[in-house]
Amino acid sequence: MEKGQGNIECDLLVVGGGINGAGIARDAAGRGLSVVLCEKDDLASHTSSASSKLIHGGLRYLEYYEFGLVRKALIEREVLLRSAPHIIKPLRFVMPVDKGQRPAWMLRAGLFIYDNLARRELLPGSRGVSLREHQAGQPLKPKFSRGFVYSDGWVDDARLVVLNAVDAADHGARVLTRTRCESVRREDNGWIASLRGEGGTLTVRARALVNAAGPWAAHFLQTAARQPSAKSLRLIKGSHIVVKRLFDHPYAYIFQHPDGRIVFAIPYEQDFTLIGTTDLDYKGDVDAVAIEQEEISYLCALSSRYFRRSIVPADVVWSYSGVRPLVEDEAASASAVTRDYRLELDRRGAPLLSVFGGKITTFRKLAEEAVDMLAASLPVARGAWTEQACLPGGDLFGAHPSNRSVLEFDSYVQQLQQKYRWLPGALTARYARAYGTRTDTLLAGRRTLAEMGEEVLPGVYAAEVDYLMQLEWALTARDILWRRSKLGLHLPTDAEAKLDRWMKANRNTRDKHASTERRASHAF
Template sequence: MEQGQDNIDCDLLIVGGGINGAGIARDAAGRGLSVVLCEKDDLASHTSSASSKLIHGGLRYLEYYEFGLVRKALIEREVLLRSAPHIIKPLRFVMPVDKGQRPAWMLRAGLFIYDSLARRELLPGSHGLDLRDHPTGKPLKPEFSRGFVYSDGWVDDARLVVLNAVDAAERGARVFTRTSCESARREGDRWVAVLRGEGAALTVRARALVNAAGPWTAHFLQTAVQQPSTKSLRLIKGSHIVVKRLFDHPYAYIFQHPDGRIVFAIPYEQDFTLIGTTDLDYKGDVNSVAIDRDEIMYLCELSSRYFRRSIVPADVVWTYSGVRPLVEDEAASASAVTRDYRLEFDKRGAPLLSVFGGKITTFRKLAEEAVDMLAPSLPVNGGAWTGKACLPGGDLFGAHPSNRSVLEFERYVQQLQQKYPWLPGALTARYARAYGTRTDMLLAGRRGLEDMGEEVLPGLYAAEVDYLMQLEWALTAQDILWRRSKLGLHMAADAEAMLDHWIRTNRTSRDKQADFEPPKSVASH
């Protein structure tokens, strides 16, 4: 990539560091394109870290006849499980039969279709349950005696974004966080864009521009590009609550509600239960989305409808909210709006591709289709490749995605513990889930806890902080405690302030990044 002091020439400029932008950057860089990605905040700061943490086909979308979307998502579910078995894992869901809601025959029929729409190698199918003699029945009220169990997947959504960005960077992409795109205009066969970080401006000349700004997609077109879009977004707010663990078994629940919505209760971070989500049309500021009192009450009351233990707002230890930028399809309710994506391709001069809608499960397919669209206009070196490649750290038992990495993950954890016997078991398990085989990079040259540096917070050593800051674009305590990990849930209330203070006082000149300079790629270490 040709580069001057204040400008960069590249093939592709991507605006937006959520899952779609990072996924497109990874795919494009892997096809030999020079790529620049800019994100106005941290990676996965907004919608992409505010999901229900699920890789799933979307069982409830069958009611809206979204068979194509569900099938696409179910196919991707197994592709993603194999590619990132450290941050994605199988999860079994229990749906109690609730009298007055969808009848058992309808649930059975829906699950049969769900099991049949795509080939399954990793996940068992659905079947009925007698909740009176199954572990999942014990936390529920006695009137829920029947149910069904089926399979989907869990994902660490924010790490999924970061690992796509890491892979893109190692393939040559430049990733600029906390850097907004102020303007973009066509000049001949190029886009000329002005990026701005902390006071400094950078000019990027690109053959093509991708608008993956999520909830800001239409706004970016209108303000930075100064052209209207032919598609409109419907912003849907989804909120979640986290409470202390409600059950000891490894299953999740999917609950029906009289209003037609579906809510999940999911084992989370060992000690907690994640409950969500709401679906509400949103008209407020997308930069500051937060749960409101009515949403908290809604989720508490719905959960209390099923669980023996009554859940009240005082039980909530953490909440998060995000705005999903869905394609406006005139659906009557927010829950019914399609979760499929649309790609708007403007070829009037230098290509402009805008991403509308989508869901985290189909991000890889979206990215593949986006780069396929752009390919005729760009000097690509190859075709689609991400379907048969591991994300960083996912190569547990070899370079290629495999069923074994999913089915034998615990064996990998045991091997890691044998390799680093000085590492506490809980830390080994956490590193395995967060970093996979990249745990070796984090622990390279270390032979004991004394080599990990200061224990900045309980279970968080200086070595890990340095790793995240140098190789994963983390700059603040919030980046580390709430996006690169969920350690914040396990820490005291002042942990974030303590870590920020440590970062300010211990960051050396070697660690400081120049304006617009992304972290060095892991490949260079």
């Protein structure tokens, strides 16, 4: 293959910058492969930033006898907690016993299985509680007197995607955001792909191709790749609402509904409560997914069924929706469709691996299996490695994942606050949660608040914006306020427009001092 202007040669081209695509790019780059990842929008723009923000085994999947999936997810739950303790943390859930729904003996049996399907080192097991005595019972209606408490994990889902991309880039991958794969053509010894971004058209020649386009996976095969597939996707829409904080304790809730669904109510961003999700079959435009008024009313009504305080649509301060691309298994209801994944490897010439389905908790295992499947056709330099590796910023107490990083995270925050006494303590704590040990990179060479640069928005300094633009592919205010963080919830309504103006005004100056491949990844 001849190299030329506007051409890239690589071992692996990954199409799709959601959690599966970013995870595969990271795993492959860490095995010594040359990797290009392209995403038509920003990283985690769609499904991967529209989850319930949970790293969990999937307690309700036990009802559908998905024991293998639940066990795999429970194992991964602890692996991920260790690898990214800054963006993933333990969370205790309260499940009230609701007369007329699943009886207490069934809940107890399910939780016993959930506790024992996989080894636990970090999270306590389940137990029964009196909601008349437990603090989590106070916001609930008096009729809910009994319940169960169990463990799972919370995750900043969009940052999980970004950190996988950062690690891929640290291992040599080229990450191209806002770059659409318009067409691919199979040749005897590889693939030729035409990519289009804001900087023009780029040709990529790759030994192998990964289709990790999520809800667009089947469409990508049919249009860009012109390849048939035996797999069909069932698109399931999930919507969430955010309201002002409904309770002051650190527990989350899992509520049952007479229609068989369950809904979570989760402490969110200190001042809010996140409620979701719905499960609806979706036939619309995947690029224009939005919550419907009926979904808002449904989530409000279900929450009001449990909480003393009535929740109405006017209480909703933010909402979001995403489409989950699940493997069609002929389940009667959207809630019953399997959340497991399928990997389809087409060996008719140069390898084409398509990813169907999956859930955020099992992304690392999915990525590992995907690269294992491709390894025979590619010049891999090492075997699987991510299980014993930290994600960027997660190495709080050493290079390798450890229980200590999870159990002593608050101690790490205190150490960081002592190290940077000149920063407001709350700001340092936010940096610790977002960036972990990479807070040191963000603050490198700075010794006073004045050296952080302009306070572009309340609590948002130029130093942080520069960091996100240069090292995390942020190009717009929305990238920063709603994906790299959720600061948009806390700031004035004009914050997004103000930050966009600042970023545009300062981009040209900062471009001169940044790596175009890492920072302005839309340019070739």
